[in-house]
Amino acid sequence: MKNLFLLLLCSIGFYSLAQKIELKVVTDSSQIFKGEVAGIPVTMQLHYRGIVDCSQYQHFVDGWYFYDKYQKKISLTGIYDYGNLYLYNFGNKQKQSSKILGEKITSPQWIEKADSIAKTLNPKESFIFKNDRSNKEVQGKFILGNKAQSASLFTKNNMIYRFNNYLILPNNKKINTYDFIDSYGGNELVSYVSDQSGNRILLYFEHTSNFNACGMCGASEGEKGYRVLYFTSDWNYKKHEDFLTESCINNIYDTVVTKTKDSKVLKFAIKKTTTSPAYTLVVDRNNASVTKSK
Template sequence: MKKVLILLLFLKLIFTYGQKIALKSVTDSSQTFKGEIGGNAITMELNFDGIVDCHQYQHFVKGWYYYDKYKKKIPLTGVYDLANLYLYNFGNQQNKSSNFLHENILNLQLVAKTDSIAKVLKPKEIIILKSDYSNKKNISGNFYIENKIYPVELFTKDSRIYRLNNYLILPNNKKINTYNLIDPLGGNELISYISDRSGNRVLLYFEEVSNFNFCGMCGASDGEKGYRILSFTNNWNFKNYKDFLIESCRENIYYNKITKNKNSKILKFNFDKTKNSPAYILTVDVKNATVLKSK
């Protein structure tokens, strides 16, 4: 019986190692939402239409919505501003008015005045949706037409149109998106993975922006760089992850020296002592998908 169990474990390990793991990067510049206006079901599609100034999450959008009962597309144009949406239907002046918004909303201060700038053009319909990045409740707001106001809701907790998806393809037909699981910054690269008695581990290297506001602090930096370990059960159910920065504008972290062993499977990053941290070493073991911090 013992030999049979050992054989089964051996075959399982062979099967696990034989299954390939991959990471696929997909950048979204369009989102389709389901929702309601005044209790009537709607579908809305919004597309990224260019950055206003220098913040990735302050940009123009264009698209449409329709009432699911009729499916007649009604055009929209407007601004995405840090999770909030300002959307307008200008009737037969849609393209001309959209160009006007592009020409007159040029910076952070003018983004804050989007609604007053748009109202100069006398829109037929206005949709204003307020949200944040807490992902705690659906996005909601108001729909304005003539002198009437109706409640509007989108059945999503994330209003972002521009999304940096990194899909990690796992065994057992499983797939996770680091956008939802870790952070929305993307920039991951698959380095290695391994299975042992503790479960499964995936080693990623990442380079991501320090700040989506390129005009703000750290906006012009080389970004955040490092390694992250994703831990899974034997059945590839996600457990947790841990980040190990080697460069960071936000945290003021920079390695002094890197050393490699002969076969380049082990990397050592040496960090000098700072006011907030003693000197330490990060050892990245590519073969075993581990990262160790030591003095």
Template sequence: MTKIFTLLLSFYLTFFFCQKVQLKQITDSSQIFKGEIAGVPVTLQLHYDGIPDCNLYQHFVDGWYYYDKYQKKIPLTGLYDYGKLSLYNFGPKHQQNSKQFKEKIKSPQDVEKVAEMAKALTPKETILFGQYQTQENPIPGSFYLGNKDKVQPAKLFTGNDMIYRYNNYLILPNNKRINTFDVINLYGGNELISYVSGEKGNRVLLYFDHSSNLNACGRCGASEGEKGYRVLYFTKDWNYKHYEEFLTESCLENMYDTTQIKSKDGKTIQYKIRKSDSSPSHTLTVDLKNASVIKSK
């Protein structure tokens, strides 16, 4: 009986201590999408293939698509532009024309003429998604065969067709996980500090340090970035509820010259934050052990 009790206790402790929170950073440069063309199921795999200028929201893509029934890969090349996907198959000269297509696009002004530049290379097929940037799920699109005026409806079964992604996966107890790319923002740069559980739910404390702007040529694109803390709130069963964000430095908010004081025991950090573009001067007290941040005057 004692042996059985010891064994059960061992299983319980093993399960209990496995219920930890982890954060994994994975940068994706390739995505697989499911969709339809003229009501027929298709699969697309698209890869990031560099940027024309200095804006990660505008990048080249290469890949293929196939009709699920036949699974014969048809090559694609094109451009992602702030949610708009323009994809082309150039037929027998696909590799040659794909290279010419990319060589012609070197600036944001060229990106605006992508349809005109592609048409000059006589694409065999054209697939356009998200051209009206309406944030729909599924994402609507159009399929064109050659230069014919006849168009077929198309769609992607997703609400986000961005190819290059900074994924930060929070691995949670009860076989759950969330991606900060989906629930916070596209920038990644999160670091797990601590987490706590209580009768009213669970909390996770993250520190973040990421670029201010994925367009390096835009405002704050070359800045030191956005820094601060986030507290994520969950139910007792680790269902995500919401998060709070506390900036300590920011180019976008003109928040600089922050001073910090660490407690002798290393359990808390106090930040004295000067007046910024959107908030008066204030103090943040970060409890590293208890996964909390208190804002005060």
């Protein structure tokens, strides 16, 4: 009986270690939102239609909304501006007016005047949502003619274009790095380990330095490095640590990579910058760990 119990424990332990971790990359170019207009349930779908000028966070959108009770789609077009949404329905002139609106809005300066420009085209209906991440919902207003009513979307994040990196974990768990690390994506799964301290996942990341191509480091693909994600023994997320090997934003360049006796262990010599002293990173892919030292 004792031997059978030990065999069972070993089998469970082996199964736990054998469970596969996966990373799936999914780029969203549209979102469906649930919300309300004057307390009446509505559903809205918006599609990304390309950036206005330089910033990924300022782009055109098209889509529709309907009142859940009737489910008759009403066309929308407009602008996503760093969390602010300006959406319009022009009735029978939707296609024509949408084109004119897009032709007039060509820079951040014109985005600031988006609502004024849209009003010259006589929209039948408008949604204006303002970015305020302190709220649990995105709040705004719905305008029909000269009458304004309250409107809300049941989300804290109304960004349309998203770089999702889904980690598929044991125990039927799934997390999205977009939600708790950053919105840039660009992660690759390197390795994962379970030991007495819990579970770890090692990711390599490489992404653009700035979504605003006209801003600092906007033309650079220079954010590169490794990150370690820490979990409890039953795969509840605890925290993560980032280790840069190249960065336009932090002036990290000309990193020297040294191979060690173990091909799974890499050593990075990071040179001194204007903001930080020189340091060394040892990336152990066998152990899903990164050690930083002077």
